[in-house]
Amino acid sequence: MVVDVILPCLDESGSLPVVLSALPPGCRAIVVDNGSTDGSAEVAAAAGAKVVSEPRRGYGAAVHTGLAHATSDLVAVLDADGSLDPAALTVLAGVVERGEADLAAGRRRPVPGAWPWHARAANAVLSALLRLQGVPVHDIAPVRVARREALLGLGVADRASGYPLELLIRAGRAGWVVRECDVVYRPRSAGRSKVSGSVRGTVGAVRDMARVLLG
Structure with a gap:
């Protein structure tokens, strides 16, 4: 089983070596540099990852560019900050490979101190709204695996922080089987999260997602 793993990246040079070295066998890293100024692209290339550039800032823009450069049937999206164990990709990919789901999504199980209250609260509200729409999730899929062509077809x-929420909405409307799998959520390896690391970052992400819900 070969899985192209898309890692959106903005100034993650401190965590990339750990994340890339922990990818399970069969996983090929595609690091999408989203305007880093800390040498992230060079660090990723030195670790053997395929590196592509996406100058348009935004999580969705980076993910979409990664999909465009992926070539395997199965693709995964994983944060590059070290907060999620790459070993989870084996379980998620297996679920899709065996045909048990169209989308395998991680459900975060945080260790103490890993998930600020404001980010957790926002996630809970958005997940509840998704369940009301018939999408059986409890997290906004911070790590996920699906088939590349099907993802593009959605x-x-x-192209901003609303991407994973829109993905889940469209998957639900398309009748996809979505299965959540527990994943350990840890404090990031280095630096502070651009989203959950501050109330301001969380508010910005919620604004993007609200636009998707209301759009």
Whole structure:
């Protein structure tokens, strides 16, 4: 089983070596540099990852560019900050490979101190709204695996932080089987999260996602 793993990246040079070295066998890293100024692209290349550039800032823009450069049937999206154990990809990919789901999504199980209250609260509200729409999730899929062509066929349009929410909405409307798997959520390896690391970052992400919900 070969899985192309898309890692959106903005100034993650401190965590990339650990994340890339922990990828399970069969996983090929595609690091999408989203305007880093800390040498992240060079660090990723030195570790053997395929590195592509996406100058348009935004999580969705980086993920979409990664999909465009992926070539395997199965693709995964994983944060590059070290907060999620790459070993989880084996379980998630297996679920899709065996046909048990169209989308395997991680459900975070945080260790103490890993998930600020404001980010957890926002996630809980958004997940509840998704369940009301028939999408059986309790997290906004921080790590996920699906088939590349099917993902592209969903036509996810958001290029900012609303991307994973729009993906889940479109998957639900398309009748996809979505299965959540528990994943350990740890404090990031280095630096502070651009989203959950501050109330301001969380508010910005919620704004992007609200636009998707209301759009």
